[in-house]
Amino acid sequence: MVWAGVANYRRRKAEQEKLRQMQAVLMPAAPATSADTMAPPEEEKSPLEGKPAPGFALENLQGEKVSLASYKGKAVLVNFMATWCAPCKVETPWLIKLRDQYGPQGFEILGISTDDLDKDDKKRMAEDKADIAKFVSNMHIDYPVLIDGDSISHPYGGIDALPTSFFVDRSGKVVAATVGLHDRDELEANIKKALASGGA
Amino acid sequence: MYIIFASALCGSLQCAVSQKLAWQSDAQSKASEKQFVQFLYPEQVKLVAGKPTVVELHFRVNEGLHINSHTPREKSFIPTQLLVEEPTGVNVANVDFPAGTDYSPAFSPNDKLSVYTGEFVLRAHITAQPGDHLVQAALRYQACDTNSCYPPKKAPVAVSVIAK
Numbered sequence: 001m002v003w004a005g006v007a008n009y010r011r012r013k014a015e016q017e018k019l020r021q022m023q024a025v026l027m028p029a030a031p032a033t034s035a036d037t038m039a040p041p042e043e044e045k046s047p048l049e050g051k052p053a054p055g056f057a058l059e060n061l062q063g064e065k066v067s068l069a070s071y072k073g074k075a076v077l078v079n080f081m082a083t084w085c086a087p088c089k090v091e092t093p094w095l096i097k098l099r100d101q102y103g104p105q106g107f108e109i110l111g112i113s114t115d116d117l118d119k120d121d122k123k124r125m126a127e128d129k130a131d132i133a134k135f136v137s138n139m140h141i142d143y144p145v146l147i148d149g150d151s152i153s154h155p156y157g158g159i160d161a162l163p164t165s166f167f168v169d170r171s172g173k174v175v176a177a178t179v180g181l182h183d184r185d186e187l188e189a190n191i192k193k194a195l196a197s198g199g200a
Numbered sequence: 201m202y203i204i205f206a207s208a209l210c211g212s213l214q215c216a217v218s219q220k221l222a223w224q225s226d227a228q229s230k231a232s233e234k235q236f237v238q239f240l241y242p243e244q245v246k247l248v249a250g251k252p253t254v255v256e257l258h259f260r261v262n263e264g265l266h267i268n269s270h271t272p273r274e275k276s277f278i279p280t281q282l283l284v285e286e287p288t289g290v291n292v293a294n295v296d297f298p299a300g301t302d303y304s305p306a307f308s309p310n311d312k313l314s315v316y317t318g319e320f321v322l323r324a325h326i327t328a329q330p331g332d333h334l335v336q337a338a339l340r341y342q343a344c345d346t347n348s349c350y351p352p353k354k355a356p357v358a359v360s361v362i363a364k
């Protein structure tokens with residue numbers, strides 16, 4: 001049932017995007033406000049909202065398995081990103097600061113890299129991992145970044161665009177989801193929502 | 201066999217083959233075929249056999265989107281490349297890519313990205329032996345809009361080459 005909802009959601013998202021692009025062509029030229037440029041219009045609610053976040057265990061850059069389940073009791077932002085994603089680079093410094101601010105209250109971020117990994121060629125895979133590690137270092141990311149995000153894209157509804165974020169409460173339930181770059185205030189509001197929900 | 205016309209050559213054929221993950225169904229594969237860039241024309245070209253000829257390949261990026269140029273300013277950005285499958289009797293010696301145009305995203309107005317938007321043209325230097333040939337290729341690109349970036353895709357290209 002969840003998968004049917006996810007498939008319909010993806011189809012509706014694609015139709016919505018097409019409509020948005022058509023509207024963009026038809027709209028008369030007007031000065032863009034920051035709200036116009038920062039947030040997609042009327043984003044549809046993810047079918048995962050209100051449901052348990054799909055579990056996963058992915059490797060971090062040190063080769064250790066990290067599972068979402070091990071963060072139960074914390075509010076977690078599952079943030080799908082990639083080294084080639086320009087809006088992700090804008091969002092990352094905000095995430096670092098928000099983690100500093102809300103970490104003491106039990107907030108954590110899991111960055112999920114969707115960069116391709118050449119699994120058939122050990123040398124190239126090591127290079128792929130090194131590129132991700134370099135990105136993490138250059139961006140001063142101090143939260144865990146897990147690799148091979150594509151392998152968990154399906155249960156999360158298919159990650160069609162980046163960045164995509166799922167805000168998971170302390171009980172492991174998705175309380176909000178966003179696709180694309182949203183402003184910092186919206187990120188913070190969703191973090192607060194995750195922290196306030198699902199406590200014992 | 202693919203030939204990759206790119207400044208950063210792939211080390212193996214892996215980069216020329218679409219990755220299909222184990223869990224992907226056919227339906228999902230079809231969904232992932234949605235393209236943000238279309239090959240426009242030509243469908244057919246007539247050449248003088250044995251004479252090097254420039255063939256202009258026209259593409260269009262969907263409204264509201266941009267793709268990285270062949271030479272993006274940041275190393276981590278994915279350049280637009282042409283992966284060419286040379287049939288017997290056809291040689292594609294080189295492909296010229298246009299310079300990108302500067303684009304400053306609304307979310308990062310101080311940055312200048314090197315991108316293609318709207319229509320753009322690649323110039324392929326082709327020499328063909330007498331006969332009818334089908335040259336197949338794929339334009340590998342990575343698209344973004346004002347808020348989001350989309351995973352890299354390959355737009356199919358097919359040109360019938362008639363050399364006399």
